[in-house]
Amino acid sequence: MTDLKNENAEEKILNAANEIFEKKGYDGAKMQEIADKAGINKALLHYYFRSKDKLFEMIFGLAFKKLAGELEFLFDTDIPVTEKVKIFIDKHTDFIGMNRHLPLFIINEVNRRPEIFVKLLAGIYEKDDHLNMLLKQIDEETKAGILKPFDPRQIFLNMIAMNIFPFAAKPLVKGILNMNEDEFKEFIKERKAIVTEIIINSIVVK
């Protein structure tokens, strides 16, 4: 049972469900286990969320927003692109480090049931103009001779791939590279600078 802040039942359920769904996925998560972790009983669990599907849908939606929300600052400010990259990698790496299972959870569930993701896409494309602003900014900095021409989609993918992968595959990475927890932490700390340099190098004019 996780009851840090004297939460009410609904919060306790959401926190427990979030943790278990993220770690075990829809199929691996059991309603009884969620109830146990929330410190309540199964009857009350179904009293608040009628079914596993309804509860899952809620958790998945929240998780998706949490992950997507980390991108927002890329659009809002008007600091230079290279600064954005530096700050993004720093913050995003910390965020993923504190939410190790989040990206894989989203990826897995979207792979297995793409429908659940279609609705959420609509929400994303409300921010179409924000995205266009970023693209315009990149275009301008390219014309100004600061950035070289590049495909923002590719660079974006590279950045999040390099950020997410070591955490998503943490036990595998630790095993194969033969690291203990401290060595892994050190390895991650070094990564920030390395990844930042790689991304910066692949977009700025030298």
Added chain:
Amino acid sequence: MTDLKNENAEEKILNAANEIFEKKGYDGAKMQEIADKAGINKALLHYYFRSKDKLFEMIFGLAFKKLAGELEFLFDTDIPVTEKVKIFIDKHTDFIGMNRHLPLFIINEVNRRPEIFVKLLAGIYEKDDHLNMLLKQIDEETKAGILKPFDPRQIFLNMIAMNIFPFAAKPLVKGILNMNEDEFKEFIKERKAIVTEIIINSIVVK
């Protein structure tokens, strides 16, 4: 039912089980579905593989070897490191493209039950000398002024992260970047050159 090559029952089972375990994971896979896809019945399935666990263990071991086997050529030849990188990215991207679910399957199951992976690690470290040869080669090329000093672990992770991620998260990527199947294929084709350039740039002296 998948029966391309007039396989015997055991092969049919292994192929079906592989496909279903990779796509749905241990928890999502059902023995009945595996039997159906293999074109046999549940009784025979248990006749060949006594339990779901035994069958899974077999599939997981094979999958792990398949994935790890793709790395072997990095050690065996003595072509220059930069050449290895170019060839590896080319081949590895093709391989992952044809085995979209393989990496995520391994990562997920190792995350959820790290024990299953401990035994397999032993097999890897028989190849310790192969690995040391590669590290030695890198060291020599660095001293020869061809490569700059870098952490091979970091570069290796970057390489496979960038290779694997777009395929592992394919439906997510297609949705977010608003691509159809053809556009995705084109996007992947362009990636090879981009990723190769990035990795080469981050290891060679300019």
Added chain:
DNA sequence: ATACGGTTTAACCAAACAGTTAAATCAAAA
């Protein structure tokens, strides 16, 4: 005091699922 909503208890149901069993079938080897 009582009425009410949140919460517990405990038993229960129906479906899904892994795994078993016994008898029947069938093809090919002996």
Added chain:
DNA sequence: TTTTGATTTAACTGTTTGGTTAAACCGTAT
């Protein structure tokens, strides 16, 4: 022709699981 091993059929067991139900409990606001 008989034997053997692979395969099917179909019923069955035991367990897990999602979900329900009804009665009781408990604190709090009226």
